[in-house]
Amino acid sequence: MKDILKPLAVALALAFAGSAQAAGPAGNEPIQPIKAAKASDPALVELGKKLFFEPRLSRSGFISCNSCHNLSMGGTDNLKSSIGHNWQKGPINAPTVLNASFNVAQFWDGRANTLKDQAGGPIANPGEMAFTHELAVEVLSSIPAYKAEFRQVFKSERLTIEEVTKAIAAFEETLVTPNSRFDQWLLGKKDALNKDELAGYQLFKTSGCTACHNGPAVGGNSFQKMGVVAPYKASSPAEGRVAVTGKDADRFSFKVPTLRNVELTYPYFHDGEAATLTQAVDTMGRLQLGRTFSSTENAQIVSFLKTLTGEQPKLTLPILPPSTDATPRPQPF
Amino acid sequence: MKDILKPLAVALALAFAGSAQAAGPAGNEPIQPIKAAKASDPALVELGKKLFFEPRLSRSGFISCNSCHNLSMGGTDNLKSSIGHNWQKGPINAPTVLNASFNVAQFWDGRANTLKDQAGGPIANPGEMAFTHELAVEVLSSIPAYKAEFRQVFKSERLTIEEVTKAIAAFEETLVTPNSRFDQWLLGKKDALNKDELAGYQLFKTSGCTACHNGPAVGGNSFQKMGVVAPYKASSPAEGRVAVTGKDADRFSFKVPTLRNVELTYPYFHDGEAATLTQAVDTMGRLQLGRTFSSTENAQIVSFLKTLTGEQPKLTLPILPPSTDATPRPQPF
Numbered sequence: 001m002k003d004i005l006k007p008l009a010v011a012l013a014l015a016f017a018g019s020a021q022a023a024g025p026a027g028n029e030p031i032q033p034i035k036a037a038k039a040s041d042p043a044l045v046e047l048g049k050k051l052f053f054e055p056r057l058s059r060s061g062f063i064s065c066n067s068c069h070n071l072s073m074g075g076t077d078n079l080k081s082s083i084g085h086n087w088q089k090g091p092i093n094a095p096t097v098l099n100a101s102f103n104v105a106q107f108w109d110g111r112a113n114t115l116k117d118q119a120g121g122p123i124a125n126p127g128e129m130a131f132t133h134e135l136a137v138e139v140l141s142s143i144p145a146y147k148a149e150f151r152q153v154f155k156s157e158r159l160t161i162e163e164v165t166k167a168i169a170a171f172e173e174t175l176v177t178p179n180s181r182f183d184q185w186l187l188g189k190k191d192a193l194n195k196d197e198l199a200g201y202q203l204f205k206t207s208g209c210t211a212c213h214n215g216p217a218v219g220g221n222s223f224q225k226m227g228v229v230a231p232y233k234a235s236s237p238a239e240g241r242v243a244v245t246g247k248d249a250d251r252f253s254f255k256v257p258t259l260r261n262v263e264l265t266y267p268y269f270h271d272g273e274a275a276t277l278t279q280a281v282d283t284m285g286r287l288q289l290g291r292t293f294s295s296t297e298n299a300q301i302v303s304f305l306k307t308l309t310g311e312q313p314k315l316t317l318p319i320l321p322p323s324t325d326a327t328p329r330p331q332p333f
Numbered sequence: 334m335k336d337i338l339k340p341l342a343v344a345l346a347l348a349f350a351g352s353a354q355a356a357g358p359a360g361n362e363p364i365q366p367i368k369a370a371k372a373s374d375p376a377l378v379e380l381g382k383k384l385f386f387e388p389r390l391s392r393s394g395f396i397s398c399n400s401c402h403n404l405s406m407g408g409t410d411n412l413k414s415s416i417g418h419n420w421q422k423g424p425i426n427a428p429t430v431l432n433a434s435f436n437v438a439q440f441w442d443g444r445a446n447t448l449k450d451q452a453g454g455p456i457a458n459p460g461e462m463a464f465t466h467e468l469a470v471e472v473l474s475s476i477p478a479y480k481a482e483f484r485q486v487f488k489s490e491r492l493t494i495e496e497v498t499k500a501i502a503a504f505e506e507t508l509v510t511p512n513s514r515f516d517q518w519l520l521g522k523k524d525a526l527n528k529d530e531l532a533g534y535q536l537f538k539t540s541g542c543t544a545c546h547n548g549p550a551v552g553g554n555s556f557q558k559m560g561v562v563a564p565y566k567a568s569s570p571a572e573g574r575v576a577v578t579g580k581d582a583d584r585f586s587f588k589v590p591t592l593r594n595v596e597l598t599y600p601y602f603h604d605g606e607a608a609t610l611t612q613a614v615d616t617m618g619r620l621q622l623g624r625t626f627s628s629t630e631n632a633q634i635v636s637f638l639k640t641l642t643g644e645q646p647k648l649t650l651p652i653l654p655p656s657t658d659a660t661p662r663p664q665p666f
Binding site (some may be wrong): 053055056060061062067070071072073074077078079083086087089263264266267275276278312314315316317318319320322323325329330332333 | 386388389393394395400403404405406407410411412416419420422596597599600608609611645647648649650651652653655656658662663665666
């Protein structure tokens with residue numbers, strides 16, 4: 001049955017990969033080098049960095065964006081599902097924030113069109129930061145140093161959730177990881193990859209992985225069904241894209257994750273059930289491509305994937321302005 | 334009764350302040366400028382910084398030293414009591430890690446003599462990081478990049494909790510905050526403080542605050558009873574120093590906290606029940622000195638205390654090496 005379905009699976013995958021670029025500028029490869037971001041407004045980015053690290057955007061005063069999108073750890077928390085307010089178990093694996101600006105949409109189901117739209121979600125999600133936009137703005141507005149910084153950045157007295165999420169998104173747009181060994185190879189440094197890594201990349205292409213994992217982010221640019229050849233038995237109740245479109249055909253369709261820095265962003269899949277790259281490659285081969293990779297093939301693909309680790313953002317830890325007597329206090333318990 | 338006890342209270346406080354320097358090099362002041370730390374072993378400090386930000390030292394993979402001693406927020410979490418594994422409520426307010434090397438001992442009850450001894454505590458505390466030293470070492474040992482860094486730093490193959498806590502302590506020793514406006518004033522810049530701040534400092538001295546809050550860290554160098562003139566009704570069950578000495582006289586005796594960066598380290602007292610500096614100054618005056626400060630006096634002391642905010646450590650966020658297939662996975666739930 002697998003053999004019969006295999007061509008169909010690849011055909012389907014190709015058909016879905018609407019925005020895929022099959023031939024890129026770098027030697028007609030399906031993957032293109034990722035370019036460092038240019039911060040057009042450094043003051044806005046700096047404010048966004050503070051807010052990204054700001055636990056007072058949560059009800060507890062303990063959880064910040066960086067708690068689950070930890071920039072020391074590939075922009076994720078390396079947990080199957082995240083820990084939210086009151087130690088609630090999240091329903092889905094936290095995607096990396098690194099290179100998220102390359103995503104066609106945000107969240108696994110793409111329910112936010114932009115990074116700005118995404119940023120407001122966790123703040124008000126009762127299972128995550130468990131705050132409200134109103135209270136988050138009240139906290140920030142009570143702190144003169146924040147008020148002054150918003151005024152300087154936005155040239156206005158407005159401090160609403162719009163300015164907050166705009167600043168966070170501007171910071172996140174800078175979180176691009178260029179200069180991976182694979183990008184060096186793409187750009188002509190032919191000894192940047194060893195024989196196994198090159199063999200892994202060939203397999204990655206010829207097996208059909210690049211049907212979905214392509215472009216500068218090696219993914220992130222389409223939604224695909226999880227379980228094309230055989231159904232995926234998820235431990236998460238999430239049903240994917242159908243929650244946004246309402247179309248039954250989109251059930252268990254999820255945004256294809258970027259494979260940039262995939263060595264750092266374990267565990268894998270929307271339910272985080274693949275603990276290792278070996279396991280993830282095996283499952284993808286069987287369920288999406290109808291192909292069982294030999295252990296040698298698997299190891300070669302894994303070695304290729306590890307060449308996608310780029311330069312991590314070099315950030316100075318922000319110093320957050322203190323609360324004042326007027327600042328509402330956190331309610332952790 | 335307050336008036337009768339007041340001289341006794343001050344005398345007691347002075348008697349306890351064994352290591353206090355009543356006259357410092359800077360114009361015979363009871364407070365001395367704090368000096369920036371010199372890192373004698375930068376590689377050890379850099380390793381310690383990684384470990385300080387390392388959530389894999391916790392059972393959940395979510396809590397690091399920086400979670401409760403947040404270096405973006407004055408080295409504390411700004412919560413009454415900290416959030417531990419499984420959202421447990423801690424029994425006591427997290428003291429700041431900034432300038433902690435000046436403390437006579439670590440923890441509110443001084444049960445750890447050194448920063449190194451302290452560092453191992455929260456890792457294995459079931460209410461905090463809820464891990465074990467053995468598992469923490471197993472995690473680190475499974476990561477080749479850590480193995481190599483320990484080998485390079487310690488010139489040996491040993492990777493035990495001893496090396497882990499030694500590195501964390503070495504990093505913490507660098508977390509000193511020099512060049513506050515008050516230090517500038519101490520060092521001769523006479524316009525560094527305004528009239529109210531100077532009046533506040535005079536009151537701070539003449540009221541007896543400096544009997545305990547003295548030296549370079551403006552505290553941290555003695556244990557004192559909380560509630561000298563009148564008992565302190567704590568919301569925390571902690572009984573202080575008696576837990577270490579077994580002496581009934583040490584019941585409700587706590588390490589005097591440093592007042593360096595006190596503007597950033599709210600809320601105050603071992604139970605975190607004073608939300609603001611105004612409240613803390615009022616309570617200290619009444620319960621420790623038998624003195625009710627007028628609102629003008631209180632405001633002057635508060636304005637002086639805010640001049641103790643020093644330069645915060647400027648840190649590049651560490652990038653942590655990824656787990657390998659052999660690394661034990663976190664158990665958050």
